[in-house]
Amino acid sequence: MKKIIFFTLIVTYSMATEITLGIVPQQSPLKLAKKWIKVTDYLFKETGIKVNFRTEKSIPQFEKELKMGTYCIAYMNPYHFTVANKSQKYEAFLRAKKNIVGIFLSKDKEVDFSKENLKGKTFLFPAPNAFAATLLTKFEFKEKFGFDIDKEAKVLYVNSHDSVYKGISRGIGYLGGGIIRTYNNFKSKNDKDNINIVYKTNPYPSHPFAYHPRVSKEVVLKIQNAFLNMPDDIKEILSIKDFKITNTQEFDIIKNIGVK
Missing domain, CATH: 3.40.190.10 (Periplasmic binding protein-like II)
Known part of the structure; x- marks a missing residue:
């Protein structure tokens, strides 16, 4: 019985400290990997959470994975988020401070x-x-x-x-x-x-980071704080000057502009 309990604790701990970060493929997977691996290395050092970078060969394939809830945390465009929130209950928690145009x-x-x-x-x-x-x-x-x-x-x-x-x-x-x-x-x-x-175009809330319901609030908070305190040289890799806390409600505007 003790061995079973010990094994369960190991599995639970592993699941809680290793997550998949899905990135929308606005650029080639190779270009994205070169950038985001440096980011995930930073996140691991700051939080102790192993963050596994993942992207897809195309945006439509990314959309399919997002709808299936493949990613623990995902960086996606605002429209993708409205779909992911509806289909998988993803919740927004972070975005670049600058709006998207x-x-x-x-x-x-x-x-x-x-x-x-x-x-x-x-x-x-x-x-x-x-x-x-x-x-x-x-x-x-x-x-x-x-x-x-x-x-x-x-x-x-x-x-x-x-x-x-x-x-x-x-x-x-x-x-x-x-x-x-x-x-x-x-x-x-x-x-x-x-x-x-x-x-x-007019400006709108920029790409959010959103988490799947299976991810604990503790993990989300650690990741969020790591991004908010990210050194300038790491943010420069992503061409993002500053991050800000956001929430799902901020993206309600996306549902009202007529895009489908």
């Missing part, structure tokens, strides 16, 4: 946003449910310019933000959706020199 890029320095000019043009997006890069930009073009991109243009999904930027630079699309952070991190100089930000 979607952008459109073009090879042209200025773009005519009239229906006549945009009709039939090719638009590049990282994935159907990329929040700021796809959903927000589509939403605002419909609201501001009366242009329904899905119905009146050609849409190509290319799996990552970097692929959007390369595609616009190389003439595959006329306009491409992205966000400021991934654009700033885009390192392909020859491609970056050929693209220009021509439109910015």
Whole structure:
């Protein structure tokens, strides 16, 4: 009996001190791994919790895993969070202090946003449910310019933000959706020199970190405090200046902007 109890305690302790952190693949898995492994190493040193980095080859695959509750904690876009909260009861607890803004890029320095000019043009997006890069930009073009991109243009999904930027630079699309952070991190100089930000959306709450109900509040609090006290050199790796505490209610606004 003592051996059984001892074994149970070991298993319980292991489960409580090892978690999976899922990261939305806005960039290639290799690029993300190089960044986030440094972050997970820091989290382990600060909390004693082994945080296993995980991402997927595409945003749609990440969405599938999120809906199944694969990740203990996940870093996802605001739209993903509203879905994950509904399907798996994920709760938001942390986000970057700076709000998120979607952008459109073009090879042209200025773009005519009239229906006549945009009709039939090719638009590049990282994935159907990329929040700021796809959903927000589509939403605002419909609201501001009366242009329904899905119905009146050609849409190509290319799996990552970097692929959007390369595609616009190389003439595959006329306009491409992205966000400021991934654009700033885009390192392909020859491609970056050929693209220009021509439109910015309104700001919204940025990507949250959210935890699955199976994760204890004690673990969440330790992870939260580690991010809030993260050294600048580690935050710089993520291109995030500061983190702030958030909650699920802050993202109710996402449900009201008309994205589906």
